[in-house]
Amino acid sequence: MALAVRRPGRLIAEAVTIVIAGLIAFPLYWMLLSAVKPPGEIQSANPKPWTFSPSFDSFSRVLTVSGFGRFFLNSLLVALAVVALSLLLSFLSAVALTRFSFKGRTVLLVMTLVAQMVPVEALTIPLFFLMRQIGGAVPAFGLNELGSLVLVHLAFSLPFAIWMLRGFVAAVPVELEEAAKLDGASRMRFTWQILFPLVAPGLVAVSVLAFIHAWNDFLFAKTFIISKTENQTLPQAILVFFKPEDTDWGAVMASSTLMTIPVLVFFVLVQRRLVSGMAGAVKG
Amino acid sequence: MVVVQEAPSVTAPARKPRRKGDGRAAALYLAPAGILLAAMLAYPIYQLVLISFYDYGQPQAAGNAPLVFLGFANYADLLSQAQFWTVLAKTVGFAGACVVGSLIVGTGLAVLASRVRSLPRTLLFLAALGAWSTPAIAASYVWLFLFDTDFGLVNEVLTGLGLPFEHHSWTFGTLGAFGLVAAEVIWCSFPFVLVTMYAGIKGVPDEVLEAASLDGASVWRTSWSIVLPMVRPLLMIATVQSIIWDFKVFTQIYVMTNGGGVAGRNLVLNVYAYQQAFAGQEYGLGSAIGVVMTLLLLSITGLYVRSQRRSAAWL
Numbered sequence: 001m002a003l004a005v006r007r008p009g010r011l012i013a014e015a016v017t018i019v020i021a022g023l024i025a026f027p028l029y030w031m032l033l034s035a036v037k038p039p040g041e042i043q044s045a046n047p048k049p050w051t052f053s054p055s056f057d058s059f060s061r062v063l064t065v066s067g068f069g070r071f072f073l074n075s076l077l078v079a080l081a082v083v084a085l086s087l088l089l090s091f092l093s094a095v096a097l098t099r100f101s102f103k104g105r106t107v108l109l110v111m112t113l114v115a116q117m118v119p120v121e122a123l124t125i126p127l128f129f130l131m132r133q134i135g136g137a138v139p140a141f142g143l144n145e146l147g148s149l150v151l152v153h154l155a156f157s158l159p160f161a162i163w164m165l166r167g168f169v170a171a172v173p174v175e176l177e178e179a180a181k182l183d184g185a186s187r188m189r190f191t192w193q194i195l196f197p198l199v200a201p202g203l204v205a206v207s208v209l210a211f212i213h214a215w216n217d218f219l220f221a222k223t224f225i226i227s228k229t230e231n232q233t234l235p236q237a238i239l240v241f242f243k244p245e246d247t248d249w250g251a252v253m254a255s256s257t258l259m260t261i262p263v264l265v266f267f268v269l270v271q272r273r274l275v276s277g278m279a280g281a282v283k284g
Numbered sequence: 285m286v287v288v289q290e291a292p293s294v295t296a297p298a299r300k301p302r303r304k305g306d307g308r309a310a311a312l313y314l315a316p317a318g319i320l321l322a323a324m325l326a327y328p329i330y331q332l333v334l335i336s337f338y339d340y341g342q343p344q345a346a347g348n349a350p351l352v353f354l355g356f357a358n359y360a361d362l363l364s365q366a367q368f369w370t371v372l373a374k375t376v377g378f379a380g381a382c383v384v385g386s387l388i389v390g391t392g393l394a395v396l397a398s399r400v401r402s403l404p405r406t407l408l409f410l411a412a413l414g415a416w417s418t419p420a421i422a423a424s425y426v427w428l429f430l431f432d433t434d435f436g437l438v439n440e441v442l443t444g445l446g447l448p449f450e451h452h453s454w455t456f457g458t459l460g461a462f463g464l465v466a467a468e469v470i471w472c473s474f475p476f477v478l479v480t481m482y483a484g485i486k487g488v489p490d491e492v493l494e495a496a497s498l499d500g501a502s503v504w505r506t507s508w509s510i511v512l513p514m515v516r517p518l519l520m521i522a523t524v525q526s527i528i529w530d531f532k533v534f535t536q537i538y539v540m541t542n543g544g545g546v547a548g549r550n551l552v553l554n555v556y557a558y559q560q561a562f563a564g565q566e567y568g569l570g571s572a573i574g575v576v577m578t579l580l581l582l583s584i585t586g587l588y589v590r591s592q593r594r595s596a597a598w599l
Contacts, residue, residue, distance in 0.1 A: 010400065017396055017404040024411035027471065028418065030437065031426040047437045089317040096313035100306040108314070115325055117581050119532045121554045122574030125561045126331035127324070129345070155324030158317055187309065216419045218535040223562065235421045235535075242425065244542055249429055256422035267417040271409075 031260070034253035035059065042250040058250035059258075062241075068255065070230060071237040076262070078146050078233065079214040082153045086210040087203055089154070090161035091169075094199075095191055097162065098170045099177070109166075115159035124223055127152060131224055144228040152220050157210040164209075168202030169195065204273040212263060234259050329578070332571050340568035358572040367548070368556075368573075375531065375552040378462050382530040385470040387523060390477025395507075397478070398485045409478075416475035424539040427468040428455070455541055461550045465540050469533055477522045484515035527584055531577070534558070553577045 034042055036054040041047075062068050097109055128143075134151075135142015141151055172195060180190045196203075218235040225231050238259065241251040336358055343349035362368050393412075397405045418426075431438050431454040442449035454460045488511055496506045512519075534554045537544065544551040544559060551559070553573060561570025 013396060014400045014404040017400050017408050020393065020396075021404070021407040021411040024408075024415055024471070027423070027426045027430060028414050030430055031422070034429065043435050045434060045440075047435060047440055049437070089320065092313040093317040096310040100310040100313070102307040102310045105310075114582070115321060117528055117584070118325060118329065119528075119554070119574075119577050119581050121532055121534050122557060122577045123325075123328040123332060124558060125335060125567050125571050125574065126328035129331065130324075130328060151320070151324055155320055158321060159325075162317065212417065212419075216421070216535070218421050218538070219558070235419075238421060238425065242539075249432075249435065252425050253429065256419075256425050260418050260422050263417040263419060264414065267413050271413055 028260070031253050031256055034249060035257045037250065039250060042253070058254035061248070061251050062237075062255045062258065065251075067230070068237050068258070071232055071234050072258070074146060074231060075215055075234040075259075078149045078153065079211050081150045082157060082214040083207045083210045085150070085154050086157050086161050087207055090158055090165050090206055091196065091199070091203065093158075093162045094165035094169045095195065098166050112159045112162050116163065120156050121219055124219060127220075128223055143224055144226060144231055146231055148224045149214070149217065149220055149233070152224075153210070153214040153217060157206075157213045161206040161210060164206055165199060165202045168199040172198050201273045204270045208266060208270055211266060215259075215263060332574050332578070335567055336571035336575050338568050340566075340571070342565040345565070345567060354568065358568045359576075362569060362572050362576070371548075371551045371553055371556045372576075374458075374462070374550075375554075378466060378552055379527065379530040379533070381462075381466050382469045382473070382533070383523065383526045385466060386474040386477050386526050386530075387519075389470060390474040390522065391481045391519070393474070393478050394481035394485055397482055412475035412478050415471050418472065420472065420535040421539060423468055423472055424536050427464065427471075428540055431455075431464055455545070455550075458545070458549050461541050461545055465533075465536050465550075468536055468540065469530060472536075473526060473529055476525065480518050480522045481515065484518035485511060488514050524584065528581060531581055 030049075033049070033051060035058050036056065037051045037058075038053050038055040039057055041051055041053075042058070093112075097105060097112075131141070131143045131148045131152075134148070135145070138147075139145065141147035176194065177190055180194055181187075185194070215234075217233070221233040221235060225233070225236075234255075238252060238255045241248040241255065337354060337356070338344070339352040339354050339357075341349075344351055393408065397408055415423075430436055433439065433451055433453045436454075438454075439449045439452055442452075454464050492510060493506060496510055501509070532554060533552065537550065537552050537555050538558075541550040544555045548556070548559070554577070557570045557573035557577065560566045560573060564570075
């Protein structure tokens with residue numbers, strides 16, 4: 001009987017849910033639509049929420065004019081390097097912090113938490129000087145080089161990554177480790193061949209967040225890559241088309257679309273594991 | 285399609301007897317991350333504090349002029365500026381609105397999602413994942429375009445409804461500009477709250493809810509007295525993460541208000557520090573702003589860590 005009473009209420013709730021989902025997705029739809037509208041329709045005083053003559057003019061403007069490919073590749077390179085290194089370093093740290101007992105463990109755990117709270121953006125000034133110094137010694141990681149971006153993003157995704165993986169590593173039963181030890185597996189071997197695959201959902205979540213973090217960065221790319229245009233990343237590529245008084249909206253929307261697609265694909269591919277990863281991390 | 289899987293349940297790891305060699309192995313495992321974090325996080329924080337005590341301009345940065353130690357002069361200078369207090373107030377107001385907004389939207393939708401069947405729920409989660417995965421810069425441009433003075437859909441629709449929004453500039457006035465950026469920030473950040481809170485609500489055992497309804501508890505009563513206390517730790521995490529993210533918003537404000545608006549009317553601390561340092565070449569003053577911001581966030585962290593230690597065995 002309770003169900004019979006609830007049913008009309010649930011239908012209304014479902015209708016509301018679908019409408020809200022539509023509203024949330026609308027900006028993305030508008031981005032895609034504006035990217036494929038023919039030039040005359042984009043900058044129109046009477047914008048229409050559809051188009052009958054999709055065109056790839058805006059995309060070809062973006063892809064041909066600005067060296068977009070190079071910027072895209074730079075962003076991808078930085079993001080992938082950050083993902084690979086974050087996975088490796090955060091996994092090692094998470095193992096040490098959860099499976100080994102040593103003095104100062106608790107202090108280190110609190111420090112990873114505190115490190116997450118440091119406003120990265122406030123550190124732009126000292127990091128700028130630091131990168132200039134590093135560039136003097138190791139040019140590939142100095143100002144104007146992609147290496148500097150990798151270092152900075154790595155430092156900022158690591159604390160969250162370690163904190164997140166901790167829960168997954170801790171969830172692997174201790175008995176497994178003991179059994180492996182009885183079978184003669186070394187600690188190294190247990191870590192890489194047994195533990196590593198077992199915490200896969202956590203690793204997926206870590207890689208997505210590290211990827212997004214590096215891919216989204218605007219501030220550090222803007223600050224560190226000053227004079228070497230060929231080392232700029234995607235956000236600057238979009239900036240080229242955005243001038244407050246004379247914006248090429250078609251090109252801005254097309255390049256925004258191109259920038260969003262890799263993340264969206266990544267997200268959709270791993271969403272199940274990401275969601276469980278987030279849940280696992282926040283429960284930890 | 286989107287299913288919150290059973291998350292690994294993490295209880296406080298049982299204290300294992302200390303084994304021989306653990307300390308050495310731990311040092312080895314922690315070294316790579318530790319060195320990187322020391323160099324890229326700890327050292328810059330130290331430098332930030334140091335620079336904030338000096339008169340540090342372009343000549344000093346280039347090494348052409350001697351450093352002059354000022355003590356707290358940069359801070360005194362900063363605190364005596366009317367603009368600093370305005371920016372601080374705007375930052376707190378803006379970040380506060382974003383936090384409250386994303387918590388309400390995220391939690392509200394999580395409750396809704398837990399009450400509908402899987403198709404509408406999947407659509408909602410997909411839309412949220414889409415918003416979540418849109419890079420901040422792309423999202424900023426799309427929202428700007430939707431609210432564009434001349435070519436924006438929003439003005440067109442509002443004008444069509446007979447409202448006086450023809451050629452209305454959303455980014456000119458302080459309230460409009462902050463409102464627009466806040467809406468965009470909430471759009472990008474509520475999905476995290478949604479996912480977190482949905483996982484929390486799903487984690488409440490059915491038997492508990494059934495028992496409550498058998499006892500005649502209303503939906504409101506159940507939500508307040510049973511579900512809310514059970515999801516409180518998660519709500520806490522979502523709140524603190526939102527505070528941290530929203531205080532640090534840079535890209536959206538910078539892009540959407542074109543560097544802080546006309547005469548810096550729409551600045552937040554972040555953008556203000558950046559402008560002082562890199563446009564005004566006042567690195568000392570910029571660093572002082574950075575220190576103030578760090579202290580602000582760290583004090584929130586302190587509260588968080590304390591309450592977490594009290595509420596759950598999380599270490």
